Amino acid sequence: MERVFTKPVAMKEPRTLYCPGCGHGVAHRLVAELIDEFGLRERAIGIAPVGCSVFADLYWNFDVISTAHGRAPAAATGMTRANPDCFVVSYQGDGDLAAIGTAEIIHAANRGENFVTVFVNNAIYGMTGGQMAPTTLVGQKSTTCQLGRDPAIMGHPIRVCELLQTLGGVAYIARGALESPKTIMKTKSYLRKAFEYALDRRGFTLVEMLSPCPTNWGMTPPQAMTWLRENMLDYYPLGVVRDVGAEEKAQKPVAA
Amino acid sequence: MSEKIPIGEKVLMKGNEAIGEAAVQACCDCYYGYPITPQNELTAYMSRRMIEEGRVFIQTESEIAAINMCYGSAAVGARSMTSSSSPGISLKQEGISYMASAQLPVFYVNVNRGGPGLGNISPAQSDYYQTTRGGGHGDYRVIAFAPSDVQELYDLTMLGFDLADKYRNPAMIQADGILGQMMEPLVLHEYKRPPDLPSKQPWRLGDPSTTDPLLVTSLVLNVTGMEERNLELQKKYDTITENETRFEEVGLDGADVVMVAYGTASRIAKSAMEVARAKGIKVGLFRPITIWPFPSARLNGLADRFDNFLVVEMSLGQMWEDVRLAVEGKAPVHVHGRTAGGIPQQADIVADLRKVLDAKPGEIVKNF
Ligand SMILES: Cc1ncc(C[n+]2csc(CCOP(=O)(O)OP(=O)(O)O)c2C)c(N)n1
Ligand code: SF4
Numbered sequence A: 001m002e003r004v005f006t007k008p009v010a011m012k013e014p015r016t017l018y019c020p021g022c023g024h025g026v027a028h029r030l031v032a033e034l035i036d037e038f039g040l041r042e043r044a045i046g047i048a049p050v051g052c053s054v055f056a057d058l059y060w061n062f063d064v065i066s067t068a069h070g071r072a073p074a075a076a077t078g079m080t081r082a083n084p085d086c087f088v089v090s091y092q093g094d095g096d097l098a099a100i101g102t103a104e105i106i107h108a109a110n111r112g113e114n115f116v117t118v119f120v121n122n123a124i125y126g127m128t129g130g131q132m133a134p135t136t137l138v139g140q141k142s143t144t145c146q147l148g149r150d151p152a153i154m155g156h157p158i159r160v161c162e163l164l165q166t167l168g169g170v171a172y173i174a175r176g177a178l179e180s181p182k183t184i185m186k187t188k189s190y191l192r193k194a195f196e197y198a199l200d201r202r203g204f205t206l207v208e209m210l211s212p213c214p215t216n217w218g219m220t221p222p223q224a225m226t227w228l229r230e231n232m233l234d235y236y237p238l239g240v241v242r243d244v245g246a247e248e249k250a251q252k253p254v255a256a
Numbered sequence B: 001m002s003e004k005i006p007i008g009e010k011v012l013m014k015g016n017e018a019i020g021e022a023a024v025q026a027c028c029d030c031y032y033g034y035p036i037t038p039q040n041e042l043t044a045y046m047s048r049r050m051i052e053e054g055r056v057f058i059q060t061e062s063e064i065a066a067i068n069m070c071y072g073s074a075a076v077g078a079r080s081m082t083s084s085s086s087p088g089i090s091l092k093q094e095g096i097s098y099m100a101s102a103q104l105p106v107f108y109v110n111v112n113r114g115g116p117g118l119g120n121i122s123p124a125q126s127d128y129y130q131t132t133r134g135g136g137h138g139d140y141r142v143i144a145f146a147p148s149d150v151q152e153l154y155d156l157t158m159l160g161f162d163l164a165d166k167y168r169n170p171a172m173i174q175a176d177g178i179l180g181q182m183m184e185p186l187v188l189h190e191y192k193r194p195p196d197l198p199s200k201q202p203w204r205l206g207d208p209s210t211t212d213p214l215l216v217t218s219l220v221l222n223v224t225g226m227e228e229r230n231l232e233l234q235k236k237y238d239t240i241t242e243n244e245t246r247f248e249e250v251g252l253d254g255a256d257v258v259m260v261a262y263g264t265a266s267r268i269a270k271s272a273m274e275v276a277r278a279k280g281i282k283v284g285l286f287r288p289i290t291i292w293p294f295p296s297a298r299l300n301g302l303a304d305r306f307d308n309f310l311v312v313e314m315s316l317g318q319m320w321e322d323v324r325l326a327v328e329g330k331a332p333v334h335v336h337g338r339t340a341g342g343i344p345q346q347a348d349i350v351a352d353l354r355k356v357l358d359a360k361p362g363e364i365v366k367n368f
Helices: A024-037 A054-058 A072-082 A096-102 A102-111 A159-163 A181-199 A220-233 A245-252 B015-025 B040-052 B063-075 B086-102 B129-130 B150-167 B177-181 B223-244 B265-277 B296-305 B318-327 B346-358
Strands: A044-048 A063-066 A085-091 A117-122 A170-178 A206-210 A240-241 B010-014 B030-033 B056-059 B080-084 B106-112 B141-145 B170-176 B181-188 B247-251 B256-259 B285-289 B290-292 B309-313 B332-337
Touching: A024 A054, A024 A085, A024 A117, A024 A181, A044 A054, A044 A072, A044 A102, A044 B015, A054 A063, A054 A085, A054 B177, A063 B346, A072 A102, A072 A117, A072 A240, A072 B056, A072 B150, A085 A096, A096 A117, A096 A159, A096 B150, A102 A159, A102 B063, A159 A170, A159 A240, A159 B346, A170 A181, A170 A245, A170 B150, A170 B170, A181 A206, A181 B177, A206 A220, A220 B129, A240 B290, B015 B030, B015 B040, B015 B106, B015 B177, B030 B040, B030 B256, B030 B346, B040 B056, B040 B177, B040 B223, B040 B247, B056 B063, B063 B106, B063 B150, B080 B086, B086 B106, B086 B129, B086 B170, B086 B223, B086 B318, B106 B332, B129 B290, B129 B318, B150 B170, B150 B181, B150 B223, B170 B177, B170 B265, B177 B265, B256 B265, B265 B285, B265 B309, B265 B346, B285 B296, B296 B318, B309 B318, B309 B346, B318 B332, B332 B346
Parallel strands: A044 A063, A044 A085, A085 A117, A117 A206, A170 A206, B030 B056, B030 B080, B080 B106, B106 B170, B141 B170, B256 B285, B256 B309, B309 B332
Antiparallel strands: A170 A240, B010 B181, B141 B290, B247 B285
């Protein structure tokens, strides 16, 4: 019988510590599938950030480094600058990337560092028990905004892709979602493009993945998928936000 | 440009630049830094020399980013370095603690300035506690050198890189603005890589020659695992203490008072020694070259032979505490401390030496 589906070699034996319906497992798998596809396992280094994905090494079957909260882009810079032959996937949650690590991600993007960033936006701090994140939606409740996020007091949810896309070092930025097979496949195509650009050393690449956190949203997994679809997609529109390759093509003068 | 560096010859150089050239000679692969006085000459020097040599230089967005870049570079097997001054070193402490736990080598420099807080940009030694107690969170230590002239800044920088690699541990230099900014002649010794440095291949990430996935982390969630890692670190610190403690003794024979001082303070103590001797005060100098590991065992031995100790430091009793711990009450330990740009004055030290000799039993001379 023909085998039509297996786990990627870049993934360890399938077992998960993530909550049912969590998006992290899907995001890890997309990374692993592309590591296989591009044949990068031997020189790949994944970053396990501070957050629920801090044990990414339990899933990824390639080298992993755990970095300090928010500092993944700095550590990734240190690795790729010191050894341009290694392929670094920097992986960050929304608290990690858009709160404590805001400076590091902006400057890595601005310098055009050649690694791939996977940005998992679940609109909440997962690991510490559901506190407000920089990406928590207006009106959304969390343990530190129990009456709902009030922008007059707590500021507005940050759109990371749109914030970063103006920077000179950016090669590719896109936003996908992990809420249905269709958006997952689309997200994978964005990540594939980011891998290609990083391998070609074209500069900074980031793929945001809107991701469910049923546990801290206080929902069942199906409810969480629906909530994501109905609430996050309006504020965080899906699609390619920046693609320097496409821009170059569009600018090329047409031969007369 | 590198051909113009007169290796093996005597040259005149600023302290901060001597550190930079020693790092370049010692095959530092990556330097990351953020501007802060009084160590700016070092970052500026590296910005030119590292790029000339085709190596990595980044002026980072913060001291935090710099140490975390060191973390990344060290994890792929590179020799990495950062430098700063007091407030900036405070910002690096989380990263240094991560590196100590993950057993990654790094070499860094703290050109101390006056504190606490923003303090001032004047020379000081007031980061002694931070330097010698690890500095960040958790049970760990960093190898800390306390050079007293530009030649030593150069030589101990080279040694710092080697010991960091040898023990897979952060190593650093504690200097001050006077050492960093003064010009002095020094010989630019050629760097010789110790033949016994262990290979980084078994643990360095992203290396296709290792097939099993490797993990660099400072996180061990189970209690026994993390305690075991700590015990492993403590064993390493014992080995470092045994092998790497360094100090200098000047004119101890027949001394009635032994001064204990390091770095700039030791230079002033040395000159005060000449003046005091001319006045008939028999005084010697004990100079720690490593402040961690601290030469406690040697000082304890000296306390059997000498009646009085006077600590001279550019901080308010920080090293005094270590000397008292070392001496274990065998002899009185007096202290002359200035801080935040206050420099111990020759005449004041000589006056305190006189007070030490005149002190009644049990009386401690302390100038602050
Ligand atoms: C310096 C520091 N501050 C705070 C923490 C505590 N902490 C651990 S995980 C976390 C939040 C992570 O949230 P996010 O980045 O959104 O990732 P998620 O868990 O949702 O995947 C925090 C604040 C820490 N480990 N280090
Ligand atoms: S708390 Fe949320 S982010 Fe963390 S594992 Fe559970 S579902 Fe995933």
